[in-house]
Amino acid sequence: MSKKGERWIRETQEYQNTDDPYLSDKAPSGEALCPKCHAVFRDKRWLVDEAFYEEFKDTDFVPKILCPGCRKVNERYAMGYVYLSGPFFEKHRDEIMRLIHNEYERARENNPLDQIITMYEEDGRTIIETTTDHLAQRLGRAVHRAYKGNLSFRWSDGDKLVRIYWER
Template sequence: MSRKGEKWIKHTWEFESTEDPYAIQSAPSGEAVCPQCKSVFKDKRWFIDEELAEELLEAENVPKLLCPGCRKALEKYAMGYLFISGDFWKTHQEDMMRLINNEVEKARGLNPLHQIISIYEEEDKTIIETTTDHLAERLGRALYKAYKGDLEFKWSKGEKLVRVYWKRD
């Protein structure tokens, strides 16, 4: 992600202008770099640029601070939950995880705020917690698009927290 077209920048701005408390709080005055995920802060926004990240990590006068995505992940501030269930998951877990990881990378290319916080099993479900509602929704849609099954969204907290249910037997 070293080339940043006009379109890419517009997308980033859109997502960052949502009312996410973590996105609003984090406003370094100049450039900064996140030592955890290597996203960079420049021109008032966080984005992924590996080359620039390396440069900034080596620069002495650039603050190293956790980006909003990493802070949310650290504080386990989940805004999205993806519940995966059914027999299909058990037999296709590897492929599905590859798809999920690809989607996370794509979302992070738009805004590093999107991260998976944790993945765990509960009863007969696998649960993926995400830092943004957008990411859980995106992952659910990607699973549905690739593998069909049943997809359901449940919103709460003034539409800031989403539970996404994907199931295929």
């Protein structure tokens, strides 16, 4: 069971980026607002700007379209999966899920397209599906940083999605 070498390589890598089909298609030409999560499209990227959203949400000046994050949530298009398991996890579940939640809030401030699609229990594990590979990596790294344990990353063929396993 020596996957240690591989794990080490994976963990020291910088964040990887997958090809994201939702980013290239239907990119707005100017500014836009997402009516669901209040993300704002400006300067060719989606960001959080609640003041801008409030200013234009009731006007016709800025078109309203669902951001790629919300579209992925609607269509359940996951690019990351986080699997949490183990006796330590079971015992400290509430605390660990709080940490996950806080990390998620921070990630969304940087990038509103980082969204959690759903969370559920399956085969004794807690599974979190995310709209970006980046968010899944970030959540896995945060848990590992706080609680150690075993963290491993598995990329699908063509790096279309990542599966993050944390166990302790």
